[in-house]
Amino acid sequence: KLGKRKVNILIMGRGSSGKTSMRSIIFDNYEPIDTRRLCATNEIETTHFPFLGLMLFNIKDCGGQDTFFNDYLSHKRRHLFHNIDVFVYLFEAKNGDEEFTKDLKQFQSLLSAICKGSPLVNVFCLIHKMDLVKPDQREKLFKDRENELINISKPAKISCYMTSIWDESLYGVWSSIVNRLMSNVHKLENTLKLFAEEMECDEVILFERATLLVVAKYVRVPPSDEKRPQRVSKTIKNFKAKLDRNKISHDLFEIKLSRLTIFIHKFIFDTFLMVVTRDTLTELISFNIKSLKAHFS
Numbered sequence: 001k002l003g004k005r006k007v008n009i010l011i012m013g014r015g016s017s018g019k020t021s022m023r024s025i026i027f028d029n030y031e032p033i034d035t036r037r038l039c040a041t042n043e044i045e046t047t048h049f050p051f052l053g054l055m056l057f058n059i060k061d062c063g064g065q066d067t068f069f070n071d072y073l074s075h076k077r078r079h080l081f082h083n084i085d086v087f088v089y090l091f092e093a094k095n096g097d098e099e100f101t102k103d104l105k106q107f108q109s110l111l112s113a114i115c116k117g118s119p120l121v122n123v124f125c126l127i128h129k130m131d132l133v134k135p136d137q138r139e140k141l142f143k144d145r146e147n148e149l150i151n152i153s154k155p156a157k158i159s160c161y162m163t164s165i166w167d168e169s170l171y172g173v174w175s176s177i178v179n180r181l182m183s184n185v186h187k188l189e190n191t192l193k194l195f196a197e198e199m200e201c202d203e204v205i206l207f208e209r210a211t212l213l214v215v216a217k218y219v220r221v222p223p224s225d226e227k228r229p230q231r232v233s234k235t236i237k238n239f240k241a242k243l244d245r246n247k248i249s250h251d252l253f254e255i256k257l258s259r260l261t262i263f264i265h266k267f268i269f270d271t272f273l274m275v276v277t278r279d280t281l282t283e284l285i286s287f288n289i290k291s292l293k294a295h296f297s
């Protein structure tokens, strides 16, 4: 059992930094292009999202205009920053040093208020809209921003990511968030490991069915592309949305890619199980996925 609980998630950042876009892509099946139609968020928009049927994400997307910030840090301070499990702050990558310094100050005031009200909070900083930065400047810009953020956040520990709605990076961030929230993910990973070793599969990954975020995984043979789980999340999510629109069932997919076979089966607790194998005994693997499902049920 994974434990049923309410998880409080706060998403903040300055106006137009991409908060609602991120939330809509991960939790509402938006395509990146659809986010161009989004309007500025007025104060705070709260949404609830049941995750694995065992956690309830309580997501607060906080509008980023300056007047709202003053209100968050004064009138709303006592309630807003209490009992937060996850704090996600978005910085626009293309902002120059002056804008970034303003953003840092704002982030620092919020972080200090949150750490007081929620000492166990997990903090994620996104250097977002990275697609607007020239490819050869991205790595250095990210490292500089990350170093500065880590320094000013001390003693709080933070995790930084470079992201864009135009690639698979947001799936990586949110899968890390999920991983951080699951207290007994190791048990789940051990079962996946036993299965992968026994069946000599390259990789076994459990995805949440609606968001396609990675819940747990075991990699026996590392893929040449280390971003594969995130790319699979994005690809399958888009594919599933098309099947949904056409009312086609998606209980299982089987994809053959040169020497690899990839199985994606509807699994327990609102998940999909993905198995990557080079084995030709595909029927046996399919049968064993069903046995594994029975083991969990």
Ligand code: GTP
Pocket (backbone or CB within 6 Å): 013, 014, 015, 016, 017, 018, 019, 020, 021, 022, 035, 036, 037, 038, 039, 040, 041, 042, 062, 063, 064, 065, 128, 129, 130, 131, 132, 163, 164, 165, 166
């Ligand atoms: P407020 O509600 O005003 O606080 O804004 P927000 O942070 O919720 O921003 P929103 O998600 O509404 O996005 C603002 C604009 O940025 C939209 O036109 C998005 O399409 C665009 N956007 C979001 N993420 C990205 C990204 O990664 N790259 C690029 N190029 N544009 C993005």
